[in-house]
Amino acid sequence: MALSQENWQPRQDNMTAPNESSLATLVMRLRAATGISVLESKAVLEPLSEQHRLLYVERFERGAPWFYASLLFDPIEVDPEYSDLIEAIRLEARNKLDAGELGDAQRGRTARMWGWMKQELKARHNITWRTPWEMSPWIALD
Structure with missing residues (x-):
């Protein structure tokens, strides 16, 4: 069977889609919003509750005039x-x-x-x- 783009790319139904509020997803959203490294983002978010992680990331995504x-x-x-x-x-x-x-x-x-x-x-x-x-x-x- 020849490899084509269809058979080497993972299919979504064979993967677990990341949860919108998963730590991994929020780490990447924080990284995108701030430009800080993935490890720094994880270090900030990991100790927080899921609710506080989401609030924190959303605050950066909205932006704020004082920082x-x-x-x-x-x-x-x-x-x-x-x-x-x-x-x-x-x-x-x-x-x-x-x-x-x-x-x-x-x-x-x-x-x-x-x-x-x-x-x-x-x-x-x-x-x-x-x-x-x-x-x-x-x-x-x-």
């Missing part, structure tokens, strides 16, 4: 129990930064804001939050 495409954020930010608290602290931090309460130098503004957020989330709500820099140590920030 760059390949800058990871703490998965706790997509947890409905904590997301509003974190967003409120982020807004407060931006206001303090704009008012010069976190220093007036242009360089290091982001690091000061994230440091303040981390401290306040722990002090006020006992939330251990990892900054985007902690989640993405390969990124150079101001």
Whole structure:
């Protein structure tokens, strides 16, 4: 029997189609949305519940104005129990930064804001939050 494209390609009915919310599928979706490696994507997603994995990947696929495409954020930010608290602290931090309460130098503004957020989330709500820099140590920030 001569090989043709039809007989050497796997047929879908002979394979298990990946589940939309499987870890493998979500790892590849996160990689596509961020450009980070497959191993980095897996390391971020694997400890999360299936629901939180999906929320995390969808957040990157939608995009958000406050982070760059390949800058990871703490998965706790997509947890409905904590997301509003974190967003409120982020807004407060931006206001303090704009008012010069976190220093007036242009360089290091982001690091000061994230440091303040981390401290306040722990002090006020006992939330251990990892900054985007902690989640993405390969990124150079101001």
